[in-house]
Amino acid sequence: MAEKKTTGNLRSQDPNQRRVLDSMTRHRRLTRQLxxxxxxNFQDDPHASLPQLVKRLPQFDESNESGxxxxxxxKKTRGDHFKQRFRKNFQALLEEEDLxxxxxxxxxxxxxxxxxxxxxxxxxxCGFPSNYTCVSCGARYCCVRxxxxxxxxxxxxxxx
Amino acid sequence: MSTxxxxxxxxxxxxxxxxxxxxxxxxxxxxxxxxxLKTFTANQLDEIKDPSGLxxxxxxxxxxxxxxxxxxxxxxxxFGKDMFKVDFADTNIVITEPYxxxxxxxxxxxEILFEEYQFQSALxxxxxxxxxxxxxxxxxxxxxxxxxxxxxxxxHIVPYCRGRKMKEGICRINVGGKLLSNHLxxxxxxxxxxxxxxxxxxxxxxxxxxxVSQNFYKDMEIAQLKGEDxxxxxxxxxxxxxxxxxxxxxxxxxxxxxGKYKTGEQILRxxxxxxxxxxxxFHPSDIGIQEMGIPEALVNSINNMPEEMQPHFYxxxxxxxxxxxxxxxxxxxxxxxxxxxxxxxxxxxxxxxxPICYPWEGGKLLAENPDFEEMVVxxxxxxxxGHYVCEExxxx
Numbered sequence: 001m002a003e004k005k006t007t008g009n010l011r012s013q014d015p016n017q018r019r020v021l022d023s024m025t026r027h028r029r030l031t032r033q034l035x036x037x038x039x040x041n042f043q044d045d046p047h048a049s050l051p052q053l054v055k056r057l058p059q060f061d062e063s064n065e066s067g068x069x070x071x072x073x074x075k076k077t078r079g080d081h082f083k084q085r086f087r088k089n090f091q092a093l094l095e096e097e098d099l100x101x102x103x104x105x106x107x108x109x110x111x112x113x114x115x116x117x118x119x120x121x122x123x124x125x126c127g128f129p130s131n132y133t134c135v136s137c138g139a140r141y142c143c144v145r146x147x148x149x150x151x152x153x154x155x156x157x158x159x160x
Numbered sequence: 161m162s163t164x165x166x167x168x169x170x171x172x173x174x175x176x177x178x179x180x181x182x183x184x185x186x187x188x189x190x191x192x193x194x195x196x197l198k199t200f201t202a203n204q205l206d207e208i209k210d211p212s213g214l215x216x217x218x219x220x221x222x223x224x225x226x227x228x229x230x231x232x233x234x235x236x237x238x239f240g241k242d243m244f245k246v247d248f249a250d251t252n253i254v255i256t257e258p259y260x261x262x263x264x265x266x267x268x269x270x271e272i273l274f275e276e277y278q279f280q281s282a283l284x285x286x287x288x289x290x291x292x293x294x295x296x297x298x299x300x301x302x303x304x305x306x307x308x309x310x311x312x313x314x315x316h317i318v319p320y321c322r323g324r325k326m327k328e329g330i331c332r333i334n335v336g337g338k339l340l341s342n343h344l345x346x347x348x349x350x351x352x353x354x355x356x357x358x359x360x361x362x363x364x365x366x367x368x369x370x371x372v373s374q375n376f377y378k379d380m381e382i383a384q385l386k387g388e389d390x391x392x393x394x395x396x397x398x399x400x401x402x403x404x405x406x407x408x409x410x411x412x413x414x415x416x417x418x419g420k421y422k423t424g425e426q427i428l429r430x431x432x433x434x435x436x437x438x439x440x441x442f443h444p445s446d447i448g449i450q451e452m453g454i455p456e457a458l459v460n461s462i463n464n465m466p467e468e469m470q471p472h473f474y475x476x477x478x479x480x481x482x483x484x485x486x487x488x489x490x491x492x493x494x495x496x497x498x499x500x501x502x503x504x505x506x507x508x509x510x511x512x513x514x515p516i517c518y519p520w521e522g523g524k525l526l527a528e529n530p531d532f533e534e535m536v537v538x539x540x541x542x543x544x545x546g547h548y549v550c551e552e553x554x555x556x
Contacts, residue, residue, distance in 0.1 A: 030448050033448070034447070034448060034449065036342075037339050037342045037343060037346070037447075038222070038338070038339070038342075039342070040216050040217075040218050040338075040359075041215050041216055041357075041359065042345075042356040042357055043213060043215060043356075043357045045191065045215055046191050046192065046193045046196065046213075046215055047191055047196070047199070088226065089221060089226060090221040090222045090224060090226050093224070093226065093262050093264060093265065094262070096262070096264060097262050097263065097264075104327065105260075105327040105328055105330060106260055107260040107262075107332075110259065110260060110316075110330045110331060110332045111331075111332050111334070111451070112331050112332060112333045112334075112451040112452045112457050112460075113451070113452060113460070114445075114450040114451065114452070115443070115444075115445055115450070115451065115452045115453065115456055116452075116456070117443070117445075117456070119445040119446075119448075120443060120445070120446055122436070122446065125350075125351075126351070126432075127347060127351075127432045127433065127436055128380060128383070128384060128432060129377070129380060153350075154350075
C-alpha cells in the first residue's frame, strides 16, 4: 500500500510519464473557465423536481377595470404568444441581429480591445504574484508548496 | 398625468414616480430550498427566512433582456397594487435600455409597454444618457462629458457631447459585478470553504470587505506578512440565519491572529482577495479576459474623438453604477487616467453621492423638462405607425 502511494506521487513528476497539454487544450480550458464565470447559479433549480403545479385560477380582484372584454382576451393570448416566441437565449438573439451587414458602430465593434499592457500572472492556489508555470497544464504558481497543492487538487482534473 | 421613471438594470431596478423618492429593488425572482412552493419576486426577498443557497432567476443575460416571462412577472409585481399602483392610462414611463440594444428586444419592449400594460406614453433611453442629462443640468457650462457606467453585467464608457452620445466612442468591457462575485466565490471555494451556491451571501461579502488598492504590488507585499503586521487581512463572520442574520466583518480589535476562534461561527479569512477582485475592473487580463481595463479604455475612447473635444472630455469624467462604490475607486481611476493622459490636459473625475441612483435622478429631471412631451411616443402614435415611430424617435 505504501509503495503504491509513493509511486503515485512520483509518477506525476516523472518527466517521461507526465502528460502535457498543448496550447489548444489550454485555450479551451480557459474559455470554459470564463464561461463558467458568466453563470447565474451553480446549483440546480430547487423547484425542478417538483411535479407541475395546477394552473392557478384567475384572480378576480386584479386591476382589470380598464378592460373591456377584448383587451382582456388580447392579454391572455399575448401571454402565450410571448412564451413561445421569446424563449430565445442571448446567442440566438445576437445572431439574429446579423451585425456583419450593418455599418457603423454596433454591439460587436463596441467591445474593448486587448490591453497594451502585459498580462500579470497570479498563483492559482494562493493568489499572490507568481513566477513559475506548471509544466503539465500551464497553471501559475508562486512556490513549491503551492505547486504541491496544485498537483494534488487541480492539475489535469476535468480536462476537455 | 404622472411619470414613472424606471431604470431597468440587470441586478436592481431603480423605480419611482418623478415626484417621489426612488426605490432600489432586485430585478429578479428567487427560489429557496426551504420554502419549496413559492417563487419570490423582487422585494419579497425580505420575506425569505433562510437565504442560504438562494437560486436566482434573472431576466437578463449578458446585460440584455432575454427572458420576458420573468421580467413581466417582476413588472406585474412592481406596477401592481402592492407597490406602485400604476394607473396605466394616466402614466408616462421613462425606461432605460442597454447600449446597442437588439432591435427584436426593442420591438418586444414596445409591444409590452403599449399593448400589454397600455401606458399613455413611453420614452426608451440609455441609462448613461440620463446620467449625462443630470450632469449637464448641474454643470451648465460644460459641453462634453464621458460617462463610465460600471454595473452588474458589464461596463460601458460613453462620450456625450451637447447631450448626444457619440457612438464611435462607446467602449464595452465585459467585466461587471456578476463576474467579480463569481470569481470571489470560486477562489473562496478553492482556498477555504465551499460557497459556490451562496451567491447572495458572497455578494454581501464583496460589498462589505473589498476595496480598490492604490498601490497594488505594495498591498500584495503587506498581505503576505504574518500576524499583526498584515493590515490587509480581515476575518468575515458568515451568517447562519438562526443567531447571525447578516454576515459582518470582524473589527481588528477582536481578531485572533494566532490560533483559532473559540466561538462556533464560520469565519472567512480574506487577505489578497480583498483588493485582487476589484482589480479585475482595472486589469481584466488578470483572469484571462483579453480586454482593456477602465482607465485604458477611457483614454482609448477619448482618443477616438475629435481633437478639439478631448480636453473637455478629460475634464468631465463621471462614474456611475454599483461597482464604483468600492472604497478607493475614484482615486484609482484618477491616478491611472492622469498617468495616461497628455500632460497639458486637466483631468477631473467625479463620483456622485449616489452612483446607483444617478441615472434615475436624471430621469426625474428629464420628466420635469419642458421638452419632455416632444421626446416621448404616445400610445396613439404607436398604434397608428407601429415600431417605426419608436425607431425614429428613440436614439438607442
